[in-house]
Amino acid sequence: MSESSGSTLQLPSKTTALSNVNLLIVTDSTNNIQLITNSLHAADMKFTYDFRSIDLSLERLSQKQYSAILYDYFSDTNSKDIHSLREKIQWLCHLYPCIPLILITDPLGDKQAVDMIQLGVDGYILRRNISQLPDILEKTLFNFLSKQAIVTQQEDLIRQQHQKIEQLEREKQSWLKQTKTKQEYISHQNKRIEQLEQEKQSWLSNEKAKQEHISHLNHELRSPISSIVGFARMLKEQYYGSLNEKQLQYAAGILSSAEHLLALVKNYLDIVKIDAQKQKLELEKLSVGEICQAAMFIVKEKAQQKGLNFSLDLDKNIDFCTADSLRLKQVLINLLSNAIKFTDRGSITLQVRLKDQFLYFAVIDTGTGISAKNMTKLFKPFPQITSHHESTGLGLTLSRKLAQLHGGDIIVTSELGKGSCFTLSIPQYQ
Template sequence: MQTLEHSQVMRRQEFSIAAQLHLLIVEDVKADVDLMILALESAQIAFTYDIAKSQSECQHLLQTQTYDAILADYRLPQFTAYQVLQLLQASGHEIPLILVTGSLGEEAAVDCIKAGMTDYVMKERLFRLPVVLKRSLQEFELRRQQQQAAARTQLQAQQQAIINHIVHAMRETLVLDEVLQITADMLHQALGLSRCLISQPNSQAQMGIYHISAATREREHLLGHECSLYPFYKDKLLRGEMVIVRDMDENVSMAVRDAAGECNIRALIIAPLLYRQSFLGGIILHQCERERDWTEQEISLVRAISDQCAIAIHQVQLFSQVQQQLHRQQTLNQISQALNSILDPDFILQEIVRLTGECFDVDRLLIFSVDTDSVQILKEWRASDRIYSMLNLQFPKSEWIDLIDPDSDFYCRRYFHAPDYSQLPSTRIRQMQVEQASTRSVLSVPIFIRDRLFGGLSLQTTNTYRTFTHEEIYLLQQIADQAAIALYNAQSYERLEELVQQRTQELEAEKLVSETANRAKSEFLSNISHELRTPLTGILGFSGVLMEQIFGSLNAKQKQYIECIHTSGKHLLDLINDLLDLTKIEAGKEELTPETLSIEDIAQACLSLFQERCRQRGLEFHLAIASEAITCTADRRRLNQILVNLLSNALKFTDTGSITLRIEQTSQQILFSVIDTGIGIALEDCEAIFQPFHQVDSGLNRKYEGTGLGLALSRRLAQLHGGDITVRSELGRGSCFTLYLPGSRE
């Protein structure tokens, strides 16, 4: 009956009978039943059994019991084995049916096997019953394994086809809605769901349902609504864990059952869309008409697809961010070009509102001015004529709380952000803006011209609420800085023309022109430095993305070049930052925030930063603090910057010996001395090294890197503190740089 190949497979396959078999014996002759039982017991097979003597009894037992095999007489007085076979097939059980017969010809045996019976044994050879039973059980077990393997293979192929389809869709389009809709539709079809939903967080961090499988009933009713079950599983989903509910029984909280009952949910899966600890949404599967025992393969499929969707969402968001950055940079460049090409303040303000309003896609943009008593709207841009106009309105300054409070965000953080303007403390002006002007969300930044508040830029929405991002706030601040420079230049030009027209004294005019030129130089350097930082930010950002290999792996040489680009960009950005600090100080725009600082904390910070670096260079690092030196008054960030510059120079120019940081206090001053045993400085160069861009080894064969800005910047910062930096040095014997600060005020 069996092929040679099948027999070999069975011999290779290990098989063991269950600890105890449960058998159904269809026989009305007790002697035959006893012989069957004796044959099985002699083979030491543990089993229990039921006896069916009639067709109805057999049907009842098959409907109410589960058996491992059936032993049936080929022909009983009431019915035949063929009828037993029909009852077995109708029950849905897949178990062996073994005939026990007194006589059966070869042709009849073939017919029985073809009909679906498993095997047979002659009554006079019942000693073979255990062998036939074991063989039949083994055949069915192999068949079940093959069916399960085939089912797994089919499911895996189906899963892989779905994943491949989704990945293909991701590569074909960056339209996220298309990718997510395809995902929802394919999961619905593949898993036989009632619904497949995909939710994403909105601007208020609520989980809205924005994609639903097309085959879902009441699809339009659910679209756009908040996911009612998300709040119950929020913490679990944020940890990246799947929510799996097989039945809404008493093991599920009453609150969840109530929420699920509103949508007739009997079973569900929620798979988080998580990319690098960033929660991007969730895939939600609903089974409504019945509870469902989700299989491991189904759970694995949903998990794999949720991972792919998270990658797709991240890629689209990243692409969108890059596009937004490019668009905003183009806008900033357009504004800069427009402002720098015209010296008409009225035209400058008009161009600012137009270009900025279009860039941010808001409903209304205002430029307002602030004087001693009032606030006036100077320029306005509106997305449409239907939006309420506030142009030329004038309000008492006392009604604008943020403009009279020096501790407000508008002054301290240089922006005012209200995602829901109506939630702020009410004033007459705010009430008018909310009710009459329909103001919903506001972002305002100040415009300072030479440290004096000119007014500000205000983005406003009137149709929807909006939370502005940090990038948008920073961009608006940059635009405000550009506006301040342009307005200052325009005002300076107007004043200069006025002076020329009045033909004042020639020497006074030359002096004014000289001062204006110096200020323009500082503003120009600052502007150019900002312009350099913007593309550098892009270079660092894109090179950083490439180093992470998000869009594909890099070969060794590509990775080396990208790392070189990234390192060089960071080095250039540090130089530009130094140049910005220097020009800011020269322009008189640097503001210190003095506070009482612990000398020990400052010294330990320097020790932790340079001790290991000195050890790697084979140098000793010493720290000496006088007992009376306890506190000092300075700007923490700027004091650290000065000391790091001095210690870095000492480390750079010292090959052997030691570096010492000594801190002392006199009755009038705090002294920070950085002493090294390096190459030293010639006497004629000791003062020149504090000039910008001056370097001792500035010849063609320079040994030491640097731009010559560190000492110049450090001295100017020291002078802003009311102190200074001096140097004592001798060629070949080292140097001592001393920072003098006024004594502690305590």
């Protein structure tokens, strides 16, 4: 096997994806051009752009290279109009296969939206969510360049395999000239086939082992740690006899460390499951007030132990939402627990607001705050954050992934020494 077959894929960085961004905006509305460029300027994105009408865009572009095509389309319930859109999308994807295409439109309906993705649209955004265009553009460019990097590496691997096949063929021809009997040639080839088969089986075994490792990781890690937690709790509660003060201190330390390790393992396994696209949401109609109260009840005692003001500020016009009850509560508990951990005095408020069919759960604290330098590291696993040295980062990483799985996100604002605000946003109804 060639050495490159075991090499690590080098994906482009987000900095590379966002350098020299040159856009082609396809639209018949000059007003929408301003709307689109304003949303990109609002995100401090550096870019240049040209624009064309929808009809002119179907002609081949000049030699000028574009980073992406933004196709601004006004939807219509008329089926002929949708059919025309399909044809234009197909033609654009055919003419410019090496330029990612992002469709900006009003709601088309689920079926039409899926059709657009299947036709080759790389990004899709509703006009009412135009403020999210910078994120969509960033992800689309990064994903497109990543796919190109993967294709390039696969082509390199194929080329190397072809070269190796040619080399083997030359070796074969050379060896055939030197062998005197057909049996020797067959024996040599059989050994080579056996060697290749062993390499193939070794690769398959490694892949299977990776899958089995993830599958069994849950049981192999959680079970023993859960046992440690249980035994430590029994020692601390002195179920089987009295302990002296030092023994109680050690039992409490073991219990605290084991509970922290168990939470760390659970968060890591949940992240792996989401990244493997094996995590599914169990959506149901929920009372927003009840889910907030349930999350606050779990961490309320910790807040009271530190003497913190703990309150819920829920708008009266908010009643129900559609979400995964377990996962939504998990995110709220994570955000509330973090706030309690880094707030020594003052208050913690869970504020819930409704805007543009999105619910915003803001956890506001008067804690230590976060520096601008550390803000960029918050949602990365195991960040080196000086002011948050006790945090592994897995809780926030998992929380953001669960928020995005719901179609939302988590943003943070903070000032060092004056507290922080972590805001979870999700659609009110899925």
